[in-house]
Amino acid sequence: xxxxxxxxxxxxxxxxxxxxxxxxxxxxxxxxxxxxxxxxxxxxxxxxxxxxxxxxxxxxxxxxxxxxxxxxxxxxxxxxxxxxxxxxxxxxxxxxxxxxxxxxxxxxxxxxxxx
Amino acid sequence: xxxxxxxxxxxxxxxxxxxxxxxxxxxxxxxxxxxxxxxxxxxxxxxxxxxxxxxxxxxxxxxxxxxxxxxxxxxxxxxxxxxxxxxxxxxxxxxxxxxxxxxxxxxxx
Numbered sequence: 001x002x003x004x005x006x007x008x009x010x011x012x013x014x015x016x017x018x019x020x021x022x023x024x025x026x027x028x029x030x031x032x033x034x035x036x037x038x039x040x041x042x043x044x045x046x047x048x049x050x051x052x053x054x055x056x057x058x059x060x061x062x063x064x065x066x067x068x069x070x071x072x073x074x075x076x077x078x079x080x081x082x083x084x085x086x087x088x089x090x091x092x093x094x095x096x097x098x099x100x101x102x103x104x105x106x107x108x109x110x111x112x113x114x115x
Numbered sequence: 116x117x118x119x120x121x122x123x124x125x126x127x128x129x130x131x132x133x134x135x136x137x138x139x140x141x142x143x144x145x146x147x148x149x150x151x152x153x154x155x156x157x158x159x160x161x162x163x164x165x166x167x168x169x170x171x172x173x174x175x176x177x178x179x180x181x182x183x184x185x186x187x188x189x190x191x192x193x194x195x196x197x198x199x200x201x202x203x204x205x206x207x208x209x210x211x212x213x214x215x216x217x218x219x220x221x222x223x224x
Contacts, residue, residue: 031209040124042216043159043201050209058211090159097212098147098205102166104212106159 002026006091006107013081013114021076021110023091029105031094032074033058034066036087037109043090049074081114088112117142119204121215128192129223136187136218138176138202146204148178148185151214153199162187162200172196192222 007022025032033048035058045058049068063085065077074093078085088111092104118141128134140146150162163171165178165185176187185202202215 033212035214040216042121043214045211045213048211056211059213092159097209098207102147102149102164102205103161104151104159104203108158 004091004093004105004107006089006110008110009108010111011113013078013112015082015114017081018077018079019081019112020078021089021091021112023074023076023093023107024072025074025091025093025105026072027093027095027105028071029093029095030071031097032068033092033104034064034074034076035090035092036060036085037090038087046076046089078112081112083114086112086114117146117204117206117211117213119202119213119215121200121202121218123218124216125219125221127221127223130194131191134187134189134192134196134220134222136200136202136220138185138187138215140183140185140202140204142183142204142206144206147207148176149203149205149212150174150176150185150187151201151203153201155198159201192220194222194224196220197222 004025034046035043047066049055091107120139148165152162153159205212
């Protein structure tokens with residue numbers, strides 16, 4: 001099993017450019033989420049999804065779009081990149097984020113720099 | 116709104132000394148609390164969850180609803196414990212998971 005796969009690992013953008021961070025999981029997890037990790041601010045939730053066709057906003061959703069057309073994929077789109085979006089992005093999935101089986105499985109992260 | 120607070124950005128202890136990483140939460144319902152760990156050059160991974168009342172790698176954490184805390188403890192620190200530790204809260208079911216800002220544990224040989 002590959003687990004959670006994120007691409008690309010590194011990306012440099014110019015202000016105003018758009019891009020999509022890809023996230024795929026092969027564990028048949030219903031729950032998927034995107035976080036950004038910034039120094040001193042920890043992990044902040046951007047968007048999450050509890051199943052195909054269902055998404056919801058997290059703590060810092062502005063400037064990001066998501067969709068969930070399949071169980072496996074949960075791409076994160078930046079429509080017009082801004083320097084404030086320079087960060088490390090993590091995708092995470094889970095069979096269930098709570099209870100005795102509650103465990104998030106994380107990707108390796110995608111480091112994005114916006115100039 | 117749910118919130119997780121980890122007051123220490125960095126905690127340095129000597130090998131063999133006790134460790135306590137603090138975590139306080141704010142949530143009106145019955146939360147589920149977790150500790151995640153990120154070792155150098157590795158993915159973030161689950162360390163333990165309060166609902167299981169387990170001990171992993173010598174670490175334990177007890178949920179104190181009166182003090183709204185879920186501190187992580189280990190009686191004797193090891194060098195391999197050096198890592199970034201995150202406390203996380205889930206409001207149950209398929210709800211969002213909120214993380215604290217993290218504490219870097221540095222174990223000095």
